[in-house]
């Protein structure tokens with residue numbers, strides 16, 4: 001019989017979202033008349049921007065002609081898209097990122113997991129707590145951790161608590177780590193990092209020869225012009241950071257699939273014999289071997305995000321969700337609940353009232369208000385006593401959900 005990857009058996013059973021689905025299903029079977037509103041899973045709800053749809057329809061028609069047909073594209077993505085990304089997302093903000101350093105992909109979730117392919121076994125890995133579960137689980141699957149303890153913390157990982165006490169931006173570790181996952185604006189807490197805070201991380205990484213894996217999936221939601229959108233706005237970051245970006249949240253591409261990873265030229269790692277190796281070349285090799293690119297049609301859709309109409313439509317989408325977030329913040333505050341986030345990110349992170357634990361509050365909210373959120377403890381032990389509500393929903397649903405919560 002074929003052996004399985006034993007690392008998968010270390011994964012904590014009852015992963016967050018299946019457990020939520022199980023409880024919601026049980027509740028709705030027992031209460032078939034309840035109108036449940038889901039502010040749990042971080043998926044967008046509003047239609048794809050028209051500019052993207054028009055571009056994709058045009059691309060489909062091109063594909064129907066001999067001249068316009070496209071087979072396998074470049075594994076790194078089409079240059080016309082990479083050039084627009086480099087110019088609009090990076091160079092326009094003063095970041096020296098070139099088209100060559102951009103790898104277009106089918107998702108940041110995949111990229112932030114796949115990056116482990118080019119990184120060694122012996123790295124000391126730091127994650128925040130709470131954290132986007134993908135960073136942790138992908139390390140477990142790759143055999144880079146020990147077993148989980150009762151609190152769900154894996155041996156071998158360095159957990160950096162993010163709490164109200166440190167403004168939800170983790171403290172710089174006192175020990176040496178080699179890999180650091182950072183996500184700002186943050187999922188799940190909705191917190192952001194200032195330039196000074198990111199500078200401290202970059203300085204730490206350079207001093208300790210560490211690599212920062214920076215997830216900027218929510219950068220489009222930043223409202224404050226002083227806040228950095230990219231790690232490359234920070235001096236020295238090209239020497240120590242890889243950045244992940246996605247069209248999922250700004251342009252509603254969660255079901256369309258397009259994202260990108262930036263690997264700067266000259267960013268180095270170390271081989272077992274001490275030799276310095278360029279990470280760009282390894283990632284390029286990895287993508288060329290294991291990935292065949294994003295569809296031509298989808299890349300044309302992503303390109304349209306950078307058109308004048310596309311920019312306006314994406315900004316309107318972001319503004320819509322941020323108005324939802326403002327409503328959630330305002331209504332919860334009026335209900336006497338302590339809220340965090342939701343000002344530069346589409347997530348509101350709240351302190352559960354009356355010291356309920358996260359799952360207790362989940363059951364309370366589902367049972368009394370028929371509203372589904374995400375228990376903070378599902379994102380890590382330090383998330384216990386917190387709860388995440390997502391602004392990704394219709395205005396009507398958000399208002400209805402808030403009305404029900406205020407009536408509790």
Ligand SMILES: *Cc1c(COP(=O)(O)O)cnc(C)c1O
Nearest residue numbers: 107108109132187217246248259
């Ligand atoms: C939604 C999200 C992404 C985007 O993932 P895709 O695979 O590109 O859809 C990346 N990182 C975080 C933290 C997210 O919440």
